[in-house]
Structure formats: C-alpha cells, structure tokens
Amino acid sequence: MIFIQRSQEPAVLQNKGKAEQQAFCEAYDAGKREFKFDSAIYGNPTVKTALLKMQCDKCCFCESKISHISYGDVEHYRPKGGYKQAEQDELHAPGYYWLPYTWENLLLSCTLCNQQFKKNLFPLLAPQERALNHHDDITLEQPLLINPSATDPRQYIGFRQEIPYAIDGNIYGKATIAVVGLDREALNEKRRSHLALINQLIAVIKLANKQLENTELQSVAAQAKQIIAEAILPTAEYSAMINAQLPALH
Ligand SMILES: [Zn+2]
Numbered sequence: 001m002i003f004i005q006r007s008q009e010p011a012v013l014q015n016k017g018k019a020e021q022q023a024f025c026e027a028y029d030a031g032k033r034e035f036k037f038d039s040a041i042y043g044n045p046t047v048k049t050a051l052l053k054m055q056c057d058k059c060c061f062c063e064s065k066i067s068h069i070s071y072g073d074v075e076h077y078r079p080k081g082g083y084k085q086a087e088q089d090e091l092h093a094p095g096y097y098w099l100p101y102t103w104e105n106l107l108l109s110c111t112l113c114n115q116q117f118k119k120n121l122f123p124l125l126a127p128q129e130r131a132l133n134h135h136d137d138i139t140l141e142q143p144l145l146i147n148p149s150a151t152d153p154r155q156y157i158g159f160r161q162e163i164p165y166a167i168d169g170n171i172y173g174k175a176t177i178a179v180v181g182l183d184r185e186a187l188n189e190k191r192r193s194h195l196a197l198i199n200q201l202i203a204v205i206k207l208a209n210k211q212l213e214n215t216e217l218q219s220v221a222a223q224a225k226q227i228i229a230e231a232i233l234p235t236a237e238y239s240a241m242i243n244a245q246l247p248a249l250h
Helices: 011-029 045-054 111-118 171-180 185-210 215-231 239-244
Strands: 073-076 106-109 157-160 163-166
Touching (some): 011 045, 045 106, 111 171, 185 239
C-alpha cells in the first residue's frame, strides 16, 4: 500500500453525482432509509479511467496491477450501502448514503481486496463517533482502515521481507492488514517471488562493487540498478515492499 495523490475530480461526479447525493439527503430527512445507487455515475468509464491513472493501474490496497487480470472495482472507502464495525457484526444500514459519488471517497481496488476481504467493513477507533447520517461530521471519525489517498501508509505498515506488519504494533496498521487481507498467502507468495528476484539483483550489485575491473559484471550491475530503480517507483507492483528493503540496497 502506498500514498495515492488524488487527481482532479471527473466531471460526471460534479454534473450528475452532486444532485443525486443532494436528493439522497433530502430523502433521508423525509424518512427514507433505503437507497439505490447508480453505478453509471460512480462506475462511469471516466471515473474508472481517472482512478486507474491516479493509481498507476494498481489496486489501492495490495498494489497488484489490475487491468491485465480484471476491470477492477470502484471501491467506496466509506461503504455506501451499509457498514460493519467487525466481521461478525450484523450489517448496519443505511451506510454512507451521502457519499456514493464523492470523489474523495472513491478508490479502485482489485476484486479480492474488495469483495473477499473489505466488503462492508469500516471499523472506527471509537464507534460511538460514527457519522450515521449526512448531518453528522465525518471528520470526527477515526477510521482504522488507512485511506491511502489521505494518509501515507508507510508510517503504519512495514515489511519483514514480503510479510506486511503493523509498525510498533499500531492499531491502524493492524486493522488495515486484516481488513483488506494484505497478508493473505497468495499475495505473500507473489511478493516473495518478486523480492527473491530483487534480492538476486542486489547480490549482483554487491558482487560488482568488489570487482570494479570486471567490465562485463559492471554492465550487468548497471542494468540491475536500473531494474531496482524502477521497482521502487509508484508505478511498480509491490513498491511499498521494495522501498522497505531499501537499506539492503546500500
Ligand atoms: Zn488488491
């Protein structure tokens, strides 16, 4: 998980979303508690394209590349339909019905992070501070799930080799790893093989540093450095993990 710099809001959210959200708020005040959300707005191709570009074609949580395996899910950070504080809880509905088309609430995630893990989970540090309707102030909430477009996850989630962990056992890192399944075995395995490759490249660079006269090796090491330089960029899969190994690169 890495920090995501939010780009400009797609026009459809302003043009159509704002009015719809306003209508939901008015309907709530009139007693309505069930809402139907229009995926043609939040899942509009222009929204998906903007999210894909903003997130360098990667899942906002696990950093897996999305486009070559699926379309990706437009993910509502604060769940629109209903929420759960904990997995075993009953679903509380309505959810954050006043934010379904709010740009700051939208991210793109892979199907697994969204549908198998996060689903409607949105735990808060103090559940009694939860905003229950549009009259409440969401800024009073302290979500346990890190919002990567608001907070740099590096402060909270580190890596021991390929395994993510909560730095100093902090509650935000712990909850985030659990809520989106950041340490699921399939993902650990994918990161493990990626890291093994990077470690081999580091070994080549270290060897080359001891054999400066070996021009062939120097040339291979230069290529290895180039690959590592690209592997730490936001565009690269699992760049948070590779960045966490940076001390080993020096
Ligand atoms: Zn994911």
